Amino acid sequence: MTHTIAAQxxxxxxxxxxxxxxxxxxxxxxxxxxxxxxxxxxxxxxxxARPAITFDLVYxxxxxxxxxxxxxxxxxxxxxxxxxxxxxxxKIARKARLExxxxxxxxxxxxxxxxxxxxxxxxxxxxxEPHASGHIIEQIAMVDKILKAGFAYEVNGSVYFDVExxxxxxxxxxxxxxxxxxxxxxTRDLAGQSEKRSGLDFAIWKKAEPAHIMRWPSPxxxxxxxxxxxxxxxxxxxxxxxxxxxxxGMDLLxxxxxxxxxxxxxANGKAPVRYxxxxxxxxxxxxxxxxxxxxAMSLDDFFAGxxxxxxxxxxxxTIRFFILQAQYRSTLDFSNEALQAAEKxxxxxxxxxxxxxxxxxxxxxxxxxxxxxxxxxxxxxxxxFNSPVAxxxxxxxxxxxxxxxxxxxxxxxAELSQLTAxxxxxxxxxxxxxxxxxxxxxxxxxxxxxxxxxxxQDARARKDYATSDLIRDRLxxxxxxxKDGKEGTSWSQL
RNA sequence: GGUCUCGUGGCCGAGUGGUUAGGCAGCGGUCUGCAAAACCGUGUACAGCGGUUCGAAUCCGCUCGAGACCUCCA
Numbered sequence: 001m002t003h004t005i006a007a008q009x010x011x012x013x014x015x016x017x018x019x020x021x022x023x024x025x026x027x028x029x030x031x032x033x034x035x036x037x038x039x040x041x042x043x044x045x046x047x048x049a050r051p052a053i054t055f056d057l058v059y060x061x062x063x064x065x066x067x068x069x070x071x072x073x074x075x076x077x078x079x080x081x082x083x084x085x086x087x088x089x090x091k092i093a094r095k096a097r098l099e100x101x102x103x104x105x106x107x108x109x110x111x112x113x114x115x116x117x118x119x120x121x122x123x124x125x126x127x128x129e130p131h132a133s134g135h136i137i138e139q140i141a142m143v144d145k146i147l148k149a150g151f152a153y154e155v156n157g158s159v160y161f162d163v164e165x166x167x168x169x170x171x172x173x174x175x176x177x178x179x180x181x182x183x184x185x186x187t188r189d190l191a192g193q194s195e196k197r198s199g200l201d202f203a204i205w206k207k208a209e210p211a212h213i214m215r216w217p218s219p220x221x222x223x224x225x226x227x228x229x230x231x232x233x234x235x236x237x238x239x240x241x242x243x244x245x246x247x248x249g250m251d252l253l254x255x256x257x258x259x260x261x262x263x264x265x266x267a268n269g270k271a272p273v274r275y276x277x278x279x280x281x282x283x284x285x286x287x288x289x290x291x292x293x294x295x296a297m298s299l300d301d302f303f304a305g306x307x308x309x310x311x312x313x314x315x316x317x318t319i320r321f322f323i324l325q326a327q328y329r330s331t332l333d334f335s336n337e338a339l340q341a342a343e344k345x346x347x348x349x350x351x352x353x354x355x356x357x358x359x360x361x362x363x364x365x366x367x368x369x370x371x372x373x374x375x376x377x378x379x380x381x382x383x384x385f386n387s388p389v390a391x392x393x394x395x396x397x398x399x400x401x402x403x404x405x406x407x408x409x410x411x412x413x414a415e416l417s418q419l420t421a422x423x424x425x426x427x428x429x430x431x432x433x434x435x436x437x438x439x440x441x442x443x444x445x446x447x448x449x450x451x452x453x454x455x456x457q458d459a460r461a462r463k464d465y466a467t468s469d470l471i472r473d474r475l476x477x478x479x480x481x482x483k484d485g486k487e488g489t490s491w492s493q494l
Numbered sequence: 495g496g497u498c499u500c501g502u503g504g505c506c507g508a509g510u511g512g513u514u515a516g517g518c519a520g521c522g523g524u525c526u527g528c529a530a531a532a533c534c535g536u537g538u539a540c541a542g543c544g545g546u547u548c549g550a551a552u553c554c555g556c557u558c559g560a561g562a563c564c565u566c567c568a
Contacts, residue, residue, distance in 0.1 A: 249568035341518030392516035
């Protein structure tokens with residue numbers, strides 16, 4: 001078999017080194033992967049689909065190669081402040097206040113909606129999905145460790161990480177490439193309002209004001225953990241003090257991931273992550289799509305076509321394919337034209353997988369080059385998950401399938417089974433595309449259609465084209481397309 | 495202002511020293527009663543200017559343009 005760990009050398013781009021590196025897990029065949037999940041205070045938008053699908057692809061491909069992946073994707077439900085400089089209101093708490101709900105009602109509601117959306121995108125469920133609010137004890141323990149190590153200080157019930165002290169012994173900026181001198185000079189002056197010794201410092205535990213609902217007792221009084229703490233604490237709990245892959249959006253690179261490294265390094269005595277992976281943003285008219293920018297398009301709106309910029313609705317698989325047609329480290333600009341092109345291309349690919357099932361092998365015919373296509377698919381994926389190049393190769397396979405189906409080429413039995421396995425692996429298992437839902441009443445419709453087709457056949461035999469065209473046109477209006485092929489007429493839903 | 499990334503044909507999007515990316519759209523052909531689908535063929539693409547090189551979209555420099563991060567964001 002070609003798709004084994006031993007046979008494939010996987011290179012991935014490590015943000016830490018800014019280079020593509022050979023992937024060598026700490027404890028093969030096990031792989032630990034942590035990905036920053038959503039803060040559940042609002043509906044998931046197109047931007048959330050990017051990391052969900054990107055790391056779903058990583059998860060699926062690693063699994064395909066034979067790795068045993070423990071995939072942890074968290075739910076942020078506490079500590080993520082609205083404005084910050086570590087001064088704003090908690091995002092969840094704010095939403096709860098605005099809607100007069102318990103914070104956990106907000107969390108539950110949006111978590112379920114997130115789950116529903118990513119399931120629509122055929123994103124596999126992670127191995128573990130920890131909530132920040134369920135790991136307060138672990139976070140307190142970590143804050144305590146950092147304090148004891150001397151890299152944090154308590155002020156008035158809050159605990160802050162001392163970035164400058166950390167930087168004297170380690171390297172703050174190792175991930176983002178930032179220079180601490182620049183950071184110091186660029187940090188907003190808080191005009192002495194802050195308890196922090198330096199604007200660079202960040203809260204790892206925050207005192208809860210009396211009105212603050214989301215609060216837990218701690219050695220420093222009632223409060224809540226700082227946002228960066230959760231990933232450090234939960235990553236460590238489920239994947240160990242050092243694990244293989246940490247993923248997330250590029251916008252989390254600084255300060256979130258940089259601070260995670262600092263916290264974990266101090267608490268555990270070593271850098272937590274070997275390979276950092278960051279997906280790029282989805283843009284709208286060239287500008288990043290983001291909640292705070294007010295240009296986010298929710299996934300529900302997308303699937304329903306309810307947005308002024310949408311010419312019509314797009315299915316979840318169209319969005320998945322659209323995202324996979326760009327390499328995850330490139331920005332991807334939204335447009336109706338691009339989405340419609342993606343939709344057509346995907347349909348062509350999926351139809352070919354159906355056509356493939358009907359192909360018959362021919363004895364003693366030369367190879368059509370399926371092995372080359374297979375090799376190209378693996379090489380693309382091994383090159384930092386280059387899904388667009390892999391998809392380009394799959395279209396080569398589509399050409400082969402259709403040529404055989406049209407009788408322009410013949411395929412031998414060995415290649416036919418190789419091709420079948422290849423398409424199953426890459427289209428469905430790795431890319432995670434789903435065939436169009438046939439619907440539970442497909443058999444009923446097919447029965448009706450066969451009758452209609454028979455009647456139309458009769459009309460055509462009599463050269464009564466007015467009738468045959470009327471049938472075809474009316475069906476098209478109803479969403480069913482007829483195609484007259486050599487071996488009779490077939491139908492498909494538009 | 496600082497740090498960084500990017501600018502590829504009508505649209506999207508790979509490639510990163512010499513060799514076809516691919517999809518969508520367009521054009522021509524085959525097939526078809528006509529279509530659709532499919533197949534075959536078809537595009538003086540690499541922001542501009544200069545440099546390195548036998549050779550640059552690919553390396554270097556400058557110019558212009560766009561974006562990201564530096565504050566919450568996937």
